[in-house]
Amino acid sequence: MTLLLRAPGFNLRHTLECGQFFRWTRIPDGYYVHAGDRLFSVRRQGDSLRVEGAKEPFVRRFLGLDHDAARIEEALLRDRRLREAVEIYRGLRILRQDPWECTAAFLTSIASNIPRIAANITDIARTYGRPVELGPWRSHAFPRPEELTDEEGLRRLRLGFRARYLVEAARLARAGLLYEIASLPYAEAKEALMVVPGIAEKVADCVLLFAYGHFNAFPIDTWIRRVMTEMFFRGRRVPDRVIRIFASERWGDYAGYAQEYLYIWARERRPVIYREALDPAGAF
């Protein structure tokens, strides 16, 4: 019933809370995690993870335990501009999420914020998803594409303009789109995803990175745009296309990992304005 997995160097908080995934609940010594029809708990125990409610192959794949993280971290640490972020958030892994749930999550994320996204997703699951439980914890799975057809209902859940995107994505998922994408290389997979209304470059790259294992994907949102222009373009606004090419040339197949380190670092560090106000001379 209880599963113990060796996971040296793996950091649960950095992995689950870095913004790539929204369906976790922190408990005193670990997390509850919703993924597909599963609800499992995961806790750190020394160099291992103690898991209840899911089997080893699934957990290994979902948490990215088979990624060559040491190699990725080593490569990114050699980049001076990235070094601080990687040192602080070491142990972060890119998850391998369910493509449908990941697509729905990042459609929900459009022009929103993490607390609201998580609340929206919880509302959708509670309204349309199958009940699941683990010990005393009762909750709901995210609805399958077949169960997500009610645009008006989604609007009542305050999804706003995203409601239409979600039901249309569900329809295309029922038609098999997300299976076909699994066998395509990055560029073609992205093109195929972008036929879904509501999916353009940014959401497509999130899905390709967080669900399909395309680690070269580099999603550019407002945070990444800000940190990239500050860090590499002297604060000058440049087209996203330029940032994308830059990231691809600098980090290649690790660009997605670089993006996630930069994202959590940019979000959790003290705002630049605050530091400057405290220390106008820049002594920090």
Next chain:
DNA sequence: GGCCAGGTCCAAT
């Protein structure tokens, strides 16, 4: 009260 939030779409340059 206006601006921004893990954007996208559409129309007008």
Next chain:
DNA sequence: ATTGGACATGGC
């Protein structure tokens, strides 16, 4: 090819 506004809603 690039740019501005609309799109729903919530938080500050």
